[in-house]
Amino acid sequence: MQHDVFICHASEDKDDLVRPLAEALRDSDLDVWYDEFSLQVGDSLSEAIDRGLAGSRFGIVVLSQAFFQKRWTKRELRGLVAREMGEDGKITLPVWHGVSYGEVLGFSPPLADIRAAMSSQGIEALARELVRRIRPEGSPLLVARDELLRFGWELPPLSDEWWLDMVEMQEWIEEPQWLRPLLFPLPTETSSGTPVRGLRIAWTAMQNDWQHDAEQREICQVTHPDRVMEFLHERPALVEISYRHPERLANYLPQLLIPQFSGEFAGAFDDLLAKSIVEKASDPDSRRPYALCARSLALRHPSFGNHTPADIANAWTWGRGYELNARILNELDYVIWLCSDDSDWLPDGVKTVLIAGLCDLARWGDELSHRDRWKSKLSKALLVRRQTPLKWTRTLTAELTTLADETIRRLALTTPVARIVETFIALDFMGGSDARLRADDDRIEARRGKVS
CATH class of the missing domain: 3.40.50.10140 (Toll/interleukin-1 receptor homology (TIR) domain)
Known part of the structure; x- marks a missing residue:
């Protein structure tokens, strides 16, 4: 102390x-x-x-x-x-x-x-x-220290270089050069007159701490809501800022938008949805005039806000994108998880729409272009234009099994790999990739027609 x-x-x-x-x-x-x-x-x-x-x-x-x-x-x-x-x-x-x-x-x-x-x-x-x-007036480090002590932190002396690290980190933590989960805005002003710079240093330290823990424990969209709530309540500061910015909480942990999993944040999410519905009614999205709410809140709406499965799945995996990109797993990891029994805690309607959306997006195959995987039979099969469903040979099935095994180990899934592979094939994710290729070809032909 x-x-x-x-x-x-x-x-x-x-x-x-x-x-x-x-x-x-x-x-x-x-x-x-x-x-x-x-x-x-x-x-x-x-x-x-x-x-x-x-x-x-x-x-x-x-x-x-x-x-x-x-x-x-x-x-x-x-x-x-x-x-x-x-x-x-x-x-x-x-x-x-x-x-x-x-x-x-x-x-x-x-x-x-x-x-x-x-x-x-x-x-x-x-x-x-x-x-x-x-306690000199306006000393940022003292303000930061008091704010961290408010949340029970044990701190090094103010002469320790750790404080200098936090001062430097707060300059870039809101715009990181790599993807980091649970990114919340730092304080910009206070009604109490407390120096903002000191508060920003304190919240930088706390944010860096919970981001590191979330990365280590892979707290993300596929984490069971009970584990998510446990993670949040181990960090009172994270709960406090989640109340102030529920839109960020929904961005990184969209499973909490599902009504039965919202817990204490239900009221905050309901307010976000109500506001979004009013905004869409008064100013419809020109690209999605059918939308009843923001894509980021679709899982809260009883009819998913009329959004397409692809839009819902995209918001689920990527969040709002750019510096608020919520994707910390590979696209294929999300697909394999949805094909496992470990995802059965999702309500049937939600699981069905996410599967359909990821199938339509057909981005899981992009992972196979990395490292030496592009040489695999499965990677080459993804590039073939075909009008009939792919025939799953032993070689293709074995390669898919290897990929699924990697996800099982990474996410500590309990579903047997054979069952996951069987579900993947039955849900025809390869057919989604075929449809994506055909759609790409159609767009190219349409552009050529306009030019001619």
């Missing part, structure tokens, strides 16, 4: 100064640690300071006559000063309590050289001065 400050003091000063000071600092929303540092005879100042600084950003040292009478060595104090020099920052905040400059100088010249706060100004004024030094 990262504390704001610990108070190093002699026990004799607890009642008249330290306890009321600690309470005043806490009232200013600082995390104060001081009880374990009530110094007794025989204690080691350096060890006490080391323990406190290990979990605190600053250390208040109350210098008093009682403190001077403790058996601290100048060597230990020099060690503290050396540590400050090594970390290139001031971490010790001296408070003079009934002592003079000459007395402090005689005890420790390094401490006398540090600007001190005076207890004689009163608890309230002393606390204000210390708060200004501990």
Whole structure:
């Protein structure tokens, strides 16, 4: 746990100064640690300071006559000063309590050289001065730290390079150079006046964390809704931002749009759908005048918003595209998953329309053009213009089985590969590819006719 400050003091000063000071600092929303540092005879100042600084950003040292009478060595104090020099920052905040400059100088010249706060100004004024030094107004890293602590993060010291990494990352995380799941917008303004830059750093760190976990656990469109909800609730920040941006949640995890899987987000999704229906009614899509809602919300609409299966499947796999591309699996992975019993948690109507849509899109074969797969019999069969259905030979079936096995291992599917292959053939995904080739040929002929 990262504390704001610990108070190093002699026990004799607890009642008249330290306890009321600690309470005043806490009232200013600082995390104060001081009880374990009530110094007794025989204690080691350096060890006490080391323990406190290990979990605190600053250390208040109350210098008093009682403190001077403790058996601290100048060597230990020099060690503290050396540590400050090594970390290139001031971490010790001296408070003079009934002592003079000459007395402090005689005890420790390094401490006398540090600007001190005076207890004689009163608890309230002393606390204000210390708060200004501990938490400067508008410090982005302090704002970021407080926001991360709000969600229970355990953080490194502000001097750690991790913070610099987060500052750099927030410059590009909203427009990544590669596909990343669960991309939400960073804060742009606040009603409370909290510095936005600090909040952006904090949410960059949290977003990077949940994106990394989602990639490792392959949380995506094919993940069972129970696992999705479990993943979300392990991350309160992700739940909070999902409420603020339900359209992003629907983009990356469209299975939650299905009414029986929406859980606590049902109201937010209903509001999105209602707004989309009104927008389509007042301003129809010129390319899809039949559409009753946005494609991204089709799974929420009782009639899929009148969208074609291909449009629904495209939105399911790719999301809104570009930087909001939701596809983290290969197109063939989605097809194999739909052919497995592992996808049976989908309502029949949804599963049927997704299968029909991916069959119409016929993009699964594009995966076979990668690496050495273009040499396979199956890859070559995809390029043949035919008017009759493909005859599945042993070689073609074996190659399909190998591809399905790869998806089974990647997604940890439980359905036997033979059943998946049988379903794939029965659903005639190859026929969808044939239809795509014929449609491409027809478009080419139509263009030639216009030119001539």
